[in-house]
Amino acid sequence: MLVLSAPSGAGKHAVIARVREFGEPLVETVSATTRAPRRGETDGVAYHFVDEATFRRLVAEGAFVEWAEVHGHLYGTLKSELDHRIESGRDVVLELDVQGMRALKRARDDVVSVFLMPPSIAELERRLRKRGLNDEADIAVRLRNAEKEIAARHESDYIIVNDDLDQAAREFIEVLRLERAARTRNAVNVNKERK
Numbered sequence: 128m129l130v131l132s133a134p135s136g137a138g139k140h141a142v143i144a145r146v147r148e149f150g151e152p153l154v155e156t157v158s159a160t161t162r163a164p165r166r167g168e169t170d171g172v173a174y175h176f177v178d179e180a181t182f183r184r185l186v187a188e189g190a191f192v193e194w195a196e197v198h199g200h201l202y203g204t205l206k207s208e209l210d211h212r213i214e215s216g217r218d219v220v221l222e223l224d225v226q227g228m229r230a231l232k233r234a235r236d237d238v239v240s241v242f243l244m245p246p247s248i249a250e251l252e253r254r255l256r257k258r259g260l261n262d263e264a265d266i267a268v269r270l271r272n273a274e275k276e277i278a279a280r281h282e283s284d285y286i287i288v289n290d291d292l293d294q295a296a297r298e299f300i301e302v303l304r305l306e307r308a309a310r311t312r313n314a315v316n317v318n319k320e321r322k
């Protein structure tokens with residue numbers, strides 16, 4: 128299970144898409160959120176878009192592995208989303224903010240975390256404006272939060288700078304391979320101990 132965290136606009140989706148193009152069959156969870164869908168986002172694909180009352184009900188029912196308030200909206204990982212993807216035996220990627228990464232690491236011991244860094248705050252601002260999906264107030268909030276998220280980057284197991292998309296995707300694949308190898312080694316060692 129791999130958590131990818133990054134400031135908004137650092138290119139999480141683009142990196143995951145490129146990793147898939149390079150042939151890694153990653154599966155992703157679909158989070159629930161109270162934020163409104165953006166142009167081009169489909170319910171159940173980008174997110175499960177719900178109103179705040181529904182989100183709070185899901186929290187009360189214990190439906191989330193983790194949830195957090197991010198940029199003024201609620202976001203959460205549904206247990207139902209995670210469980211069946213883990214059972215598929217494939218590598219599962221969760222795109223979470225730093226609070227989500229921390230919560231998941233507390234909840235499970237099989238979590239690898241990667242922080243995706245923008246080359247600079249100025250470049251992040253340029254990317255957020257260029258994609259044209261956020262209004263000015265929202266961009267200001269996201270840039271303020273970016274500074275806090277970047278300050279916490281060393282809490283993640285790996286840091287990848289997204290300067291060049293192909294290079295960032297290749298580094299992400301390197302992390303997958305390293306971690307798969309480490310898990311295979313551990314499994315072998317556990318078997319040895321049992322004998």
Ligand code: 5GP
Nearest residue numbers: 135158194195197202203204222223224227
């Ligand atoms: P956006 O509104 O740009 O889609 O996402 C805003 C932030 O919320 C991103 O940092 C994203 O990683 C984070 N996020 C998305 N889904 C979840 C979730 O289920 N839990 C947490 N903690 N953060 C999430």
